[in-house]
Amino acid sequence: MTDETMRIGFLPLVDAALPILAQELGFAEAQGLKLELVRDMTWATVRDRLLYGHTDAAHMVAPLAIATALGRDRPAVPMAVPFVLGLNGNAITFSVRLAGEVGLGAGLGDPLTVGAALKRVAGERRLRFGVVHRHSSHNYMLRYWLAGVGIRPDVDVDIVVTSPPFAADALAAGEVDGICVGEPWNSIAVDRGVGQIALATAQIWRRGVEKVLALRSAVADERREAVLKLVRALHAAAAHFADPANAEANAAILARAEYLDSSTDAILRAITDRLRLVPGGEPVHYPDFMFQYREAANFPWRSQAGWLYAQMTRWDGIAYSDADAGIAAEVFRPDLYRAALAGSGAPLPGASSKLEGGLGGPTGAGSVQGRLVLGADGFFDGRAFDPDDIPEYLRGLP
């Protein structure tokens, strides 16, 4: 039955789980697909392998797919994102020194309180934060929070790039005072005794888009049937991944040398939303730390791409343009998601775009198939993002 191979690039991160499980647990095979997973250490390499055909698809930070389509720093290549691999799952970890200066407690802090204390420290000495790529959700989430509490990125603090597998090392070496990175690298920093988790990115944006499945648009067109199969396989893997009964077995698979090559325990904590915040401390439960599957979390909302594009113009010093906003939004391909899952019973939203950060609690949403309820999706500062008027949104930001 297995008749077609798709090569998928990934970085050793917990949110590479869906393609890994789709292959390991036979969800891909059930669709007649064989997946070959290609591991790299930097996002630049994952992207280059995708662009030059070493891989057919990739686990990728969402903004990098958009930046590639927009031709930021390099010739533009049209990109397609038919599936979101997960929401959130990242954290901000302070060095032990900074955690002490800010006075972090034993639990996850409140973004405004931690921010106010951080602002005081930033006034005393020059702080440096590490994010995983210039075009990463980590960069934009961190900047959004800093700006929201009155700390000007690039002016009051430095933000540098460190690849995920080296983020804990950078913290240990004192090259940075804090990192914003995906799991298990925060937990590894804590387990090594070099950091304390200050905030989960879910506290900054409750339903923030994180990694996506990215393809070149040309591949998505030429191999449309294979892409639809892949989306179905990933969706089935997501259902399995989200079931707490499977957490231990899944963590053991991800921990293997060929995937994350990392501690099973740290991975298990991340996928069960239980984070050890302080070296030697007891894990703390933070619901929805990382978010897959429920509430159609894997649906590529064009408004999520819009938010990332808005942040890109805000921090890259490049002017907003309607044409670019259109290209960014169209990278996300709800049409492919719908085509793949039509008739499957999976909830399919009726709209392709929504007000982001507008929901205070569980709310029914229009769907063309299945029943869809969306949970609270707010930003920490209470602002909402209207994808239909990005310039107005940008004017209102600090």
Place this chain on the structure above:
Amino acid sequence: MRIAIIDTSSTRAAIISDGLREAGLDDLVVIDPAGPLAAQVEAARPEVVLINLENPSRDLLEDFFAMSRALDRPIAMFVDQSDAEATGAAIDAGVSAYVVDGLSKQRIKPVIDLAVRRFQAFSRLQRELDAAKNALAERATIDRAKAILMKRRGIDEPAAYALLRGQAMRTNRRIAEIAEAILTTEALMGDQP
């Protein structure tokens, strides 16, 4: 044209440098991959940066180039999208290049081609080295298997080797595999008569 080379393997960096020099490109800077990368590149002010695809600092370097602190003109990855074939070949070989925008394709193409050939030469060298190491390891395994056979069967070395070879031929396997099996068996059942 000044070229900076960043490679985690100093041997490979040397092989690439030699190749570029032979081709008359002698304005080369080999960057210490363990040092502060951005500062070194900034000081060198290269027009082309050749970097190993596996280098963990690539994301950092892209950020650095995007800020255009290193050079007056922006840096782009490869000169021209129309040269996707050459770029693909470079990626295949394991080299990535960052090139100052505006540098003409005719000038950059030979540099990339050369780097690709040198990368391939290095990986062939590595393969040959690995093969040699393997051969040595196999030789040691076969010697130990022969010793076991000689002791347990009371035969001399040529006879022990003949036994190994005969079994390999009958079962269509390599002598080293048969030797490996004997070592495993010996480890598990060595005390049995």
